[in-house]
Amino acid sequence: MNTQEDSSGANGQKRFLYVNRRAPYGTIYALAFDQDVSLAFLDDGVYQIVKGQDTEGIGMKNFSPTYRALGDFEVTKLFVERESLEERGLSSDDLLDITYEDEDDDWAEKPSIRIVSRSQMTEVMAAQDVILSF
Amino acid sequence: MKFGIVVNEGPYTHQASDSAYQFTRAALEKGHEIYRVFFYHDGVNNGTRLSVPPQDERNIQSNWTELAKQHKLDLVVCVAAAQRRGILDESEAKRAGKNADNIAPGFRISGLGQLIETGIESDRVVAFGD
Numbered sequence: 001m002n003t004q005e006d007s008s009g010a011n012g013q014k015r016f017l018y019v020n021r022r023a024p025y026g027t028i029y030a031l032a033f034d035q036d037v038s039l040a041f042l043d044d045g046v047y048q049i050v051k052g053q054d055t056e057g058i059g060m061k062n063f064s065p066t067y068r069a070l071g072d073f074e075v076t077k078l079f080v081e082r083e084s085l086e087e088r089g090l091s092s093d094d095l096l097d098i099t100y101e102d103e104d105d106d107w108a109e110k111p112s113i114r115i116v117s118r119s120q121m122t123e124v125m126a127a128q129d130v131i132l133s134f
Numbered sequence: 135m136k137f138g139i140v141v142n143e144g145p146y147t148h149q150a151s152d153s154a155y156q157f158t159r160a161a162l163e164k165g166h167e168i169y170r171v172f173f174y175h176d177g178v179n180n181g182t183r184l185s186v187p188p189q190d191e192r193n194i195q196s197n198w199t200e201l202a203k204q205h206k207l208d209l210v211v212c213v214a215a216a217q218r219r220g221i222l223d224e225s226e227a228k229r230a231g232k233n234a235d236n237i238a239p240g241f242r243i244s245g246l247g248q249l250i251e252t253g254i255e256s257d258r259v260v261a262f263g264d
Contacts, residue, residue, distance in 0.1 A: 014254055021264075035250060130253035132140065133264060 014129035020045030021133060024053070024064065038077040039070075040124060042084045049080070049113070051096045064096060071100030076112050083118045136167045138256030140249065143263025144176035145194035146187070150263030151180050155197055157260065162205050169256045170208040171198075172249045173241075177263060178216045181209065183238035195238050202240030209241045210248045 013036045023044040041049060048064070055062040070078070078098060085091060092115055101107040116124065125131060139158055143150035158168055173180055185195050202209050211221055217230070223243050227235040237243060253259050 016250070016253060035254070130259050132249075132253075132259070132261060 015127060017125060017128040017131045019125075019131060019133040020048050023047040037075045038079060038124065038128070039075065040079045040081070040121065042081040042121065044084075044088075046080060046084045046088065046090060046095075049078070049096045049098070050090065050094050067096055068098055070098065071112060074100075076100040076102075076110075078113045079116050079121060079124050080113055081118055081121050082115050085115070135161075136169050136255070136257045137161055138169045138252035138259040139171040140252070140259060140261040141171060141173045141177035141180060141263060142175045142261060144179035145185070147176065148263075151177065151194055152192075154262035155194065155201070157262070158207075159201060162201075168205070168207055170210055170248065170252045172252055173209070173211045173215075174249065175212075175215055175263070176219070178211045178219055178221045181211045181216070181221055181238050181241040182236045184236045199238050199240040207240070211237070211241050211243045212249070213243050213245050216243055 013034075015036045015038070017038045017040055019040045019042070021043040024047055049067055051064075053062050053064045067078075070076070080092075080095065085094075092113070095113055098112040099109045100112050102110050137158075139154055141151055141154045145151045154171070158171060162168060180195055180198055182195060183199075185193070187193050198207075198209060201207060213226070216222070217226065221237060221243070222230065222232060222235045223237040224235045226243060227233070
């Protein structure tokens, strides 16, 4: 799998990668701003995008549905590390259904989540200009 | 080289905000440029002028203020993180109906766009704290 197929960073854009390593509800963030943006989910960060989250008991807003809006902001690359899922007994079936509409393919609905191996994740990271970890 | 600095940790917590300050100072002394220092998450607590550490201890907040004055640094505090933690300038205090503000001299409150711009304009972004 070529993880860099469409992260060309055209038009003087830089490639930004936001790395999620922590379980949700400790920190909250949101960023896009017309750059080439990808998200990475590893370690406990994979819990950020597990479906069926019920936050009532901890008195916090369930913000996981906002991940589904990322496609509208042209954030269409969510790299999830396979080993992090496996270590936690999770699989791609446990993750939110996050999609985007591909304007280059007659607005076909496509999955944003790309499961990558740990070694592929290093390639994803190596290709970035700016990496911010939350 | 042109550096952008991100500070994610509050003062007197672990070592991150001290390290960010020392790194910034060392980079400037070596003739590098600091495009901006962006304070995010608990890092916004570096921007209060109301901290009163013991006199024989370093004052992290005023260290930043002094460094900013010497080198005309742009110290930016994330507005959303600041509002949650009670770091306010005069206009934010007014808007929120609070009777005081506490932003330290040399700091300004602005949005996440300033962080992205830092990433775009700097040769390297160095983040301190997680």
